[in-house]
Amino acid sequence: MVAVPLPGRVPDCFMLHEIIITVNVDSANTPCYSHEYNVDSANMEVLMKILYIFDSDDTDRRDAGLVLTEWAKEHGHELxxxxxxxxxxxxxxxxxxxxxxxxxxxxxxxxxxxxxAMYRADLVVLAGETPYGSFSVPIKTILDRAIPLLLPFFRKFRGEMHHVxxxxxxxxxxxxxxxDASEREDATHLDVMRSFCDNISCVRQKRVYRYRENRSEMLTWLGEELDA
Structure with missing residues (x-):
């Protein structure tokens, strides 16, 4: 077993965790990577931090954000x-x-x-259109640029190969x-979103919800998701 230090330096904003990568060589002489973390629990926040990322200044995006803000304030969270x-x-x-x-x-x-901001959050809500079941361009660009949250090494997660x-x-x-979207587009988007959740090793989203200016309905959906 060989300890492999990560090259370079972790950015200052991400200094909560020390990461140790180890390499084991199997019988086929193939390197298998594993990892462990040393966590500074004293720096962890108690309240849930929520990051709401919206793709345009349309009124409905702002309204949904205000609903989340009020809900977060009522429950002692930060948004x-x-x-x-x-x-x-x-x-x-x-x-x-x-x-x-x-x-x-x-x-x-x-x-x-x-x-x-994504790293420091406990929950990230991506608010935007889902053309053809995918993400809007601004949201997709942010997700692409979030690759620094992952390592180049692989592991098996939920029966598939994903980055560590x-x-x-x-x-x-x-x-x-x-x-608006068709049922097929919503089904596609749920598959896409679940795949992204697998990529960062988090709980999968249960169902697609489309904002219809209904506070109670939106908070019911949020409660169902967070109850996972």
């Missing part, structure tokens, strides 16, 4: 609302794995600010859908 900024698209260069581990190499935008999380504290993810 931060952030509009999906004009981020540059992911280069697919994997520099955040190799050159500057845990930190995106793209300069001049808020990409790492979103990564840090860089940090043990990753958030729950929920998609709050807006606009």
């Amino acid at each position: 931060v609302m952030r509009r999906a900024a004009e981020l540059k698209p992911c280069l697919g260069c994997f520099g955040c794995w190799i050159r500057t581990p845990g930190k995106c190499v793209i300069p001049g935008d808020e990409g790492m600010a979103f990564v840090e 999380p860089r940090y043990t504290r990753l958030p729950r993810m929920l998609s709050l859908s807006f606009g």
Whole structure:
């Protein structure tokens, strides 16, 4: 067994956890990676931190955010609302794995600010349209730029191969859908969202919910999801 230190330096905003990667060589001389975490529990917050990311300034996005804000205040949680900024698209260069581990190499935008906010959250709500069952461009760009939250190593999770999380504290993810869509598009979006949940090793979303300016209905959906 060989301890493999991660190259480079973890960004200051992510210093809560020390990650140790070990390599075991099986009978076929194939390296198998495993990981463990040393967690500084004294720095962990008690209340749930919620990050609400919305893809446009449309009134319904703001209204849904206010519903979540009121709910969070009633239950003693903390909520931060952030509009999906004009981020540059992911280069697919994997520099955040190799050159500057845990930190995106793209300069001049808020990409790492979103990564840090996602890391610090207990729950991330992605509020936007779901064209053809996928994500809107602003939301998809943020998810692509969140690769620094993962390691280049693989493990089996829920019967599939997925990247190892860089940090043990990753958030729950929920998609709050807006606009019209067919049942087929909603089914596709649920599959896409569940796959993303698997990618970051969090609890899967149970069902698609489309915001219809109904506070009670929305909070019922939220309660069902968080009860998982």
